[in-house]
Amino acid sequence: MPRTKTGIVMMNLGGPATLDQVEPFLLDLFADREIIQLPFQNWLGPFIARRRTPKVRDLYAHIGGGSPILRLTEAQGHGMVERLDRIAPETAPHGLYIQPRSEDALRAMDADGVERAIAFTQYPQFSCSTTGSSLNELWRAAGRLGLEHRFQWSIIDRWPVHDGFVASMAATVREGLELFPVNERDQVVLLFSAHSLPLNVIDRGDPYPQEVGATVHAVMRDLGFSHPYLLAYQSEVGPLRWLGPSTERVIRQLGARGHRHVLVVPIAFTTDHIETLSELDREYGHVAEQAGITYYRRAPALNEHTGFMDALADIVHAHLTIGAVHSSQYPLRCAGCVNPQCRKVLNPVAAVPGGR
Amino acid sequence: MPRTKTGIVMMNLGGPATLDQVEPFLLDLFADREIIQLPFQNWLGPFIARRRTPKVRDLYAHIGGGSPILRLTEAQGHGMVERLDRIAPETAPHGLYIQPRSEDALRAMDADGVERAIAFTQYPQFSCSTTGSSLNELWRAAGRLGLEHRFQWSIIDRWPVHDGFVASMAATVREGLELFPVNERDQVVLLFSAHSLPLNVIDRGDPYPQEVGATVHAVMRDLGFSHPYLLAYQSEVGPLRWLGPSTERVIRQLGARGHRHVLVVPIAFTTDHIETLSELDREYGHVAEQAGITYYRRAPALNEHTGFMDALADIVHAHLTIGAVHSSQYPLRCAGCVNPQCRKVLNPVAAVPGGR
Numbered sequence: 001m002p003r004t005k006t007g008i009v010m011m012n013l014g015g016p017a018t019l020d021q022v023e024p025f026l027l028d029l030f031a032d033r034e035i036i037q038l039p040f041q042n043w044l045g046p047f048i049a050r051r052r053t054p055k056v057r058d059l060y061a062h063i064g065g066g067s068p069i070l071r072l073t074e075a076q077g078h079g080m081v082e083r084l085d086r087i088a089p090e091t092a093p094h095g096l097y098i099q100p101r102s103e104d105a106l107r108a109m110d111a112d113g114v115e116r117a118i119a120f121t122q123y124p125q126f127s128c129s130t131t132g133s134s135l136n137e138l139w140r141a142a143g144r145l146g147l148e149h150r151f152q153w154s155i156i157d158r159w160p161v162h163d164g165f166v167a168s169m170a171a172t173v174r175e176g177l178e179l180f181p182v183n184e185r186d187q188v189v190l191l192f193s194a195h196s197l198p199l200n201v202i203d204r205g206d207p208y209p210q211e212v213g214a215t216v217h218a219v220m221r222d223l224g225f226s227h228p229y230l231l232a233y234q235s236e237v238g239p240l241r242w243l244g245p246s247t248e249r250v251i252r253q254l255g256a257r258g259h260r261h262v263l264v265v266p267i268a269f270t271t272d273h274i275e276t277l278s279e280l281d282r283e284y285g286h287v288a289e290q291a292g293i294t295y296y297r298r299a300p301a302l303n304e305h306t307g308f309m310d311a312l313a314d315i316v317h318a319h320l321t322i323g324a325v326h327s328s329q330y331p332l333r334c335a336g337c338v339n340p341q342c343r344k345v346l347n348p349v350a351a352v353p354g355g356r
Numbered sequence: 357m358p359r360t361k362t363g364i365v366m367m368n369l370g371g372p373a374t375l376d377q378v379e380p381f382l383l384d385l386f387a388d389r390e391i392i393q394l395p396f397q398n399w400l401g402p403f404i405a406r407r408r409t410p411k412v413r414d415l416y417a418h419i420g421g422g423s424p425i426l427r428l429t430e431a432q433g434h435g436m437v438e439r440l441d442r443i444a445p446e447t448a449p450h451g452l453y454i455q456p457r458s459e460d461a462l463r464a465m466d467a468d469g470v471e472r473a474i475a476f477t478q479y480p481q482f483s484c485s486t487t488g489s490s491l492n493e494l495w496r497a498a499g500r501l502g503l504e505h506r507f508q509w510s511i512i513d514r515w516p517v518h519d520g521f522v523a524s525m526a527a528t529v530r531e532g533l534e535l536f537p538v539n540e541r542d543q544v545v546l547l548f549s550a551h552s553l554p555l556n557v558i559d560r561g562d563p564y565p566q567e568v569g570a571t572v573h574a575v576m577r578d579l580g581f582s583h584p585y586l587l588a589y590q591s592e593v594g595p596l597r598w599l600g601p602s603t604e605r606v607i608r609q610l611g612a613r614g615h616r617h618v619l620v621v622p623i624a625f626t627t628d629h630i631e632t633l634s635e636l637d638r639e640y641g642h643v644a645e646q647a648g649i650t651y652y653r654r655a656p657a658l659n660e661h662t663g664f665m666d667a668l669a670d671i672v673h674a675h676l677t678i679g680a681v682h683s684s685q686y687p688l689r690c691a692g693c694v695n696p697q698c699r700k701v702l703n704p705v706a707a708v709p710g711g712r
Contacts, residue, residue: 160573161573161577189688199555199597199600202599202600202601203600203601203602203605204601205586205588205601205606205609207586207587209565209566209569210565210568210569210572210573210587211569211573212566212569213565213566213567213568213569213570213573214569214570214572214573214574216566216570217516217517217566217567217569217570217573218570221517225683225684225685226684227684228684228685228687228688229685229688230561230563230688230691231563231566232561232691241555241597243558244555244558244559245558245559245560245561245691245692246559249559249691249692250561250691250692253561253691253692254691257689257691257693327581328581328582328583328584329581329584329585331584332545332584332585332586333613335586335588335601335605335606335609335610335613336601336605336606336609337613
């Protein structure tokens with residue numbers, strides 16, 4: 001095997017690949033204060049995780065026995081790396097490594113002889129709860145393995161309006177529209193749905209909602225504003241107040257208002273996962289049916305969309321060409337930041353002069 | 357005088373032009389349930405308005421004895437109409453009329469022989485609290501005057517990422533950056549500030565925050581993401597919880613975090629008004645000083661910026677060329693809409709086939 005010149009870590013929250021991984025996955029999730037903050041977390045985290053396990057196992061059992069995130073991210077990543085080797089021979093060969101198994105990824109990079117590494121978030125819009133916490137975990141994993149100085153890092157921390165991403169999203173909307181009878185297609189309301197955040201995170205200044213808004217507008221522009229649209233937020237959990245409007249409630253309200261055609265579009269994830277296959281399709285599908293929405297459909301996730309693989313390769317290629325360590329936005333902490341770990345770059349590569 | 361072929365109503369919240377107009381302005385404002393919802397509004401509205409009058413009079417006294425909105429909107433409108441007469445002879449002469457004096461505007465249009473009328477919001481991003489309520493008031497005023505069928509209407513209900521608007525905003529940011537010492541300019545944090553909304557409005561599905569997010573992103577793209585930036589929301593009032601993060605609190609937090617250079621950029625208004633001249637400049641200027649921000653500056657409002665007058669003319673010209681009655685987005689009520697008046701178009705002009 002040739003020595004890998006550029007290692008790319010695709011960062012994602014991941015998910016349990018099998019039903020037996022559900023409990024450990026939830027235990028990890030509810031233990032991580034960068035993702036979920038609970039009072040008495042050491043005690044309450046495991047309690048909630050264990051209590052939720054049977055229900056969540058059941059949800060995963062209904063979508064094929066596990067999360068498809070890892071498999072789909074791998075497929076996207078292989079498509080990306082293959083394209084990069086072709087369009088960017090100067091940084092080839094490119095190697096693919098996947099979070100959330102940070103330690104496995106870092107060990108494999110070490111074994112492959114990687115020196116130049118890119119932490120590439122798979123969340124198009126930045127939030128401290130997603131990309132921020134994933135980066136912090138990556139740097140901690142490197143510390144645990146004693147690999148702090150082994151790689152020279154740069155990061156791709158957001159890409160909410162990348163042209164290829166936007167065009168791919170618009171293509172999934174067009175595919176979704178084909179699921180409606182052709183003569184009723186102009187009655188469709190597009191309902192963009194993103195994962196919500198607790199309002200205390202928003203009030204700290206997390207940039208997520210404004211970047212989601214930018215993505216939605218860019219996608220609608222690509223579609224020529226062909227249909228009316230709404231943006232709502234899903235998956236709120238626990239006692240805190242979350243950013244609205246709530247996707248579930250909006251679906252009920254659209255039904256009550258007489259809308260019979262709704263296309264829901266997941267706008268903040270790039271693969272199918274429990275929030276699309278279970279929450280949007282099954283749970284909210286049931287809500288839509290009760291609300292009298294005759295045609296409730298979901299736009300397909302980007303998954304193995306070839307245009308999206310082109311986009312991923314282009315994002316990395318542009319990043320390498322510009323020679324940036326991170327976006328100009330990354331170093332700015334949230335105004336109300338409470339996490340001193342945030343916004344670190346471990347052992348950053350020397351920035352190209354003039355690069356940003 | 358030639359007969360006016362196309363009448364353009366620039367819609368704005370307005371403001372008291374003199375100190376004696378402060379009380380009637382506040383009485384109107386707190387009586388309007390489309391802008392502010394209060395329990396026992398008929399009693400509590402006048403009570404709050406009268407109680408606030410002395411303080412608000414004092415604020416206006418400090419910014420020259422009245423709101424500059426009307427004067428500046430007139431200047432912008434004259435620039436727009438003059439350009440339109442030049443670039444769009446087929447719809448000339450164009451006449452300028454200004455809200456919030458809806459009845460005066462409609463009477464003048466009647467006297468000028470206007471048949472084709474455009475309601476043109478001066479709020480770049482749509483909210484039911486601003487553009488929505490202004491439109492409803494315009495239609496009601498036409499009803500009060502018996503002019504429901506006198507004009508053929510179309511509306512320009514939003515333009516959050518219009519190229520000329522975005523370029524003009526970016527120009528004001530560049531002007532603002534010149535207020536900092538040249539060798540410290542790269543330390544500036546851009547703080548975009550928009551008027552906040554109560555969370556119950558957000559939870560109904562008001563599109564405002566996502567459109568503000570789209571504007572901010574487009575402006576930053578125009579600026580080549582030259583500086584880190586934040587978006588915050590100002591002017592929350594009363595007991596309800598409002599959309600955050602709060603501009604005032606963000607300023608305090610940036611100071612506490614060691615930032616010494618902040619350029620605040622009003623992103624949701626097009627002229628100076630009490631929220632820029634008094635709240636941003638005086639009130640938050642004082643907050644910034646206390647927080648240790650050595651250089652707290654504000655980007656100029658668009659006001660009489662000639663590029664912005666070009667943009668206004670282009671927005672109207674494109675609207676007339678497309679032949680739309682409204683944006684494709686306008687007819688879609690908020691999912692949780694509680695106002696049956698919303699989304700009306702009074703006596704709409706016949707849409708051009710193929711126009712949107």
